[in-house]
Amino acid sequence: MRKVVLLILCLVFVFTGAIGLLAQDKLKAGFIYVGPIGDMGWTHAHDQARKICENTFPWLETVYQESVPEGKVEGVIDRMIRRERCDVVFTTSFGFWEGTIAAAKKYPDKVFAHCSGFMRTPNCATYMADFYQVYYLNGLMAGALTKSNKVGYVGAFPIPEVKRHIDAFTLGVLEVNPRAEVHVRWIEAWFDPAKAKEATNSLIDAGCDVFAFTEDSDTVVQVAAENRLPSFGHYSPMYNSAPDYIVSGQLVHWELFYLDFLAKVYAGYYTSKNLENVDYWGLLKEGAAELGPKFGMPINPKWKSRLGKTNDLVLERLKQMQNPQMIFDPFTGPIYDRNGKMVVGRGERADYGHLLSIEYAVKGVVGAWPGEPK
Amino acid sequence: MLRLKIEKRLTPTWKVVFSVTVLSIFLAFFVIGFIFLGYGINPVKAYIEILIETVGNFYGITQILWQSIPLLLCGVGLLLAFKASFWNIGAEGQLLMGSLGATWAALFSGLPDFLLIPMIFILGFAGGAIWGLVSTVLKAKFKVNEVITTLMMNYIAMNIILYLIHGPWKGEEMKGFAYTNSFPQPAWLPTLGMSYIHWPTLIMGLVAVAVIYLIISRTKLGYEVKVIGQSQKAAKYAGISYFQTIFWVMLISGGCAGLAGAGEVAGVHHMLRHPDQISLGYGYTGIIVAWLARGNPIVTILTSLLFGAIYVAGDVMQLSFGLPFQIVNVFTGMILFFLISSDHLMRYKISFRREE
Numbered sequence: 001m002r003k004v005v006l007l008i009l010c011l012v013f014v015f016t017g018a019i020g021l022l023a024q025d026k027l028k029a030g031f032i033y034v035g036p037i038g039d040m041g042w043t044h045a046h047d048q049a050r051k052i053c054e055n056t057f058p059w060l061e062t063v064y065q066e067s068v069p070e071g072k073v074e075g076v077i078d079r080m081i082r083r084e085r086c087d088v089v090f091t092t093s094f095g096f097w098e099g100t101i102a103a104a105k106k107y108p109d110k111v112f113a114h115c116s117g118f119m120r121t122p123n124c125a126t127y128m129a130d131f132y133q134v135y136y137l138n139g140l141m142a143g144a145l146t147k148s149n150k151v152g153y154v155g156a157f158p159i160p161e162v163k164r165h166i167d168a169f170t171l172g173v174l175e176v177n178p179r180a181e182v183h184v185r186w187i188e189a190w191f192d193p194a195k196a197k198e199a200t201n202s203l204i205d206a207g208c209d210v211f212a213f214t215e216d217s218d219t220v221v222q223v224a225a226e227n228r229l230p231s232f233g234h235y236s237p238m239y240n241s242a243p244d245y246i247v248s249g250q251l252v253h254w255e256l257f258y259l260d261f262l263a264k265v266y267a268g269y270y271t272s273k274n275l276e277n278v279d280y281w282g283l284l285k286e287g288a289a290e291l292g293p294k295f296g297m298p299i300n301p302k303w304k305s306r307l308g309k310t311n312d313l314v315l316e317r318l319k320q321m322q323n324p325q326m327i328f329d330p331f332t333g334p335i336y337d338r339n340g341k342m343v344v345g346r347g348e349r350a351d352y353g354h355l356l357s358i359e360y361a362v363k364g365v366v367g368a369w370p371g372e373p374k
Numbered sequence: 375m376l377r378l379k380i381e382k383r384l385t386p387t388w389k390v391v392f393s394v395t396v397l398s399i400f401l402a403f404f405v406i407g408f409i410f411l412g413y414g415i416n417p418v419k420a421y422i423e424i425l426i427e428t429v430g431n432f433y434g435i436t437q438i439l440w441q442s443i444p445l446l447l448c449g450v451g452l453l454l455a456f457k458a459s460f461w462n463i464g465a466e467g468q469l470l471m472g473s474l475g476a477t478w479a480a481l482f483s484g485l486p487d488f489l490l491i492p493m494i495f496i497l498g499f500a501g502g503a504i505w506g507l508v509s510t511v512l513k514a515k516f517k518v519n520e521v522i523t524t525l526m527m528n529y530i531a532m533n534i535i536l537y538l539i540h541g542p543w544k545g546e547e548m549k550g551f552a553y554t555n556s557f558p559q560p561a562w563l564p565t566l567g568m569s570y571i572h573w574p575t576l577i578m579g580l581v582a583v584a585v586i587y588l589i590i591s592r593t594k595l596g597y598e599v600k601v602i603g604q605s606q607k608a609a610k611y612a613g614i615s616y617f618q619t620i621f622w623v624m625l626i627s628g629g630c631a632g633l634a635g636a637g638e639v640a641g642v643h644h645m646l647r648h649p650d651q652i653s654l655g656y657g658y659t660g661i662i663v664a665w666l667a668r669g670n671p672i673v674t675i676l677t678s679l680l681f682g683a684i685y686v687a688g689d690v691m692q693l694s695f696g697l698p699f700q701i702v703n704v705f706t707g708m709i710l711f712f713l714i715s716s717d718h719l720m721r722y723k724i725s726f727r728r729e730e
Binding site: 075160359 | 427433437440536540541544549550551552553556570638642643644645647648650651652654689690692693694696698699700
């Protein structure tokens with residue numbers, strides 16, 4: 001008799017468990033953005049990926065809030081979880097880390113993922129798609145195109161991420177053109193078309209004739225084109241802003257991360273207990289980054305002849321970095337900083353930790369560099 | 375025949391002020407309703423949702439209170455300055471310098487734990503006061519227009535903070551990002567229960583309201599402030615020292631903004647970060663908070679809560695209806711538009727009279 005009761009109890013448990021699983025066939029994800037989704041960069045790219053996810057997974061529902069100030073992120077998470085009943089929350093800016101980690105502790109059974117951060121908890125993963133390899137490829141082209149031997153770079157904030165990109169870009173420029181310099185101007189904003197314009201004009205006055213940048217609008221491309229000078233797009237397809245003057249650029253595929261992560265959460269592979277070591281780092285070989293002024297066009301055909309041999313070099317290096325073994329990487333020694341100190345030894349390759357904490361400016365960088373190591 | 379008659383009201387009664395204000399807010403809501411319609415959202419449903427999420431539940435109320443803390447401190451300080459016709463547009467910069475003083479106290483003063491929080495507020499007050507007094511001296515001694523100097527001092531304060539977080543104060547814990555290190559735990563302001571309300575700053579705000587009310591209504595300084603506010607020349611003939619009076623006014627006004635900054639870094643951020651993130655324009659919104667209070671410090675409690683509610687309603691609209699964040703500014707802009715244009719309704723009486 002006892003056994004029968006136990007058996008029935010077991011069956012009941014299994015069934016209710018199964019019903020519970022069936023009832024949980026919807027997943028709701030909240031996205032917290034640092035900028036406006038109408039920018040042409042970072043936030044726009046994340047929002048495109050959100051839309052792709054929503055169209056791909058019938059079981060997925062999403063909400064978002066844009067232009068969230070850093071100090072307010074915890075309140076927005078509260079509302080996403082309490083009112084909107086989100087299961088997963090993505091916070092897409094480094095500055096959100098404090099609020100994200102605090103919220104992860106407050107809601108231990110929800111799943112969080114924080115973009116570009118380094119702090120993780122059992123229910124908070126980190127993820128990042130990085131462009132340094134693409135910047136290097138753009139640098140190769142910029143080095144080939146400059147006639148004045150001065151390349152201009154408009155930088156957002158002097159932080160390791162942007163410094164890494166400028167360094168990689170400069171490595172490319174100097175590989176093709178050892179006499180060239182990369183002139184840098186900081187604008188202290190992720191999105192500020194007015195300052196970006198001012199900075200570009202100042203670089204033009206300094207004699208620069210090719211431009212790359214980190215800022216979430218197409219201002220630099222437009223200002224360069226008005227002066228009939230070539231430039232490289234950033235983050236979004238900017239081909240249409242200046243079809244004659246844009247050479248190439250960096251493009252991102254955030255959906256690769258979001259699709260993978262959400263599918264795994266849905267399948268129960270990622271839970272609120274096992275994210276302590278989940279850190280996505282997407283480069284060219286993962287397909288997270290792409291070279292080109294628009295998707296599917298690595299180099300603007302109008303510039304192919306001007307690039308000459310460099311065109312083939314870029315495509316070869318691109319292939320090498322897309323190789324799953326990553327046969328080539330721009331941060332391979334010997335690399336010297338601009339004070340002459342060796343920062344990556346001969347034959348060595350900079351590792352993940354090194355790349356994430358770059359503070360130095362490589363040889364060839366000209367201009368202010370806050371936080372430069374002595 | 376009916377004739378429209380417009381008469382001037384000498385001093386509008388509180389009843390008139392209140393009813394006109396409420397009416398103009400309702401008119402603003404009515405117009406904003408069309409924006410909701412444009413987005414295909416039923417405005418009635420939208421307002422119900424906004425009401426529930428702002429004043430309709432406990433969480434919403436704590437959010438409003440939390441949001442109104444810096445607005446109250448900035449607003450009440452500005453009100454005192456405006457009373458003396460000293461047009462302080464620099465609460466933003468004074469707030470930032472307050473946050474700077476507080477950060478120094480929290481990270482670099484090396485004081486024992488129990489002294490940290492008092493020191494944060496003292497240096498916060500001092501930071502804001504000193505910043506405000508620079509413009510005071512320029513105005514009183516060299517007749518430099520205070521609107522220009524206080525405004526410009528905002529940008530100087532911003533850039534000083536930028537310099538510090540990129541340079542000498544950049545935290546090693548932050549992997550190269552431009553933030554100072556997190557404050558040590560004893561320097562975090564306590565919060566009320568599960569909410570984010572850092573109550574010591576809230577109490578400071580209420581104390582500031584009481585003190586400024588007493589100054590204006592009960593003290594010699596308050597009398598002098600009012601005379602100077604009405605006419606500087608009259609004050610001079612009455613033997614009131616312009617510099618001395620304005621000195622005390624701006625010490626308090628700047629200090630209040632500084633306290634708000636100290637509260638923000640020690641109660642919300644727990645670090646010094648980009649100035650745009652520390653103050654979401656609180657110093658500028660404070661101007662409207664003070665203006666709407668119409669010279670009565672006690673009313674700043676209401677007006678700061680109103681703007682706290684508008685901020686929170688903006689968040690709700692974005693998240694629940696997917697409205698773009700710019701709409702929030704349209705929303706606040708509309709409310710201000712109606713409030714400010716209602717000013718004339720308060721000062722003039724409109725009546726219809728039958729004429730034979």
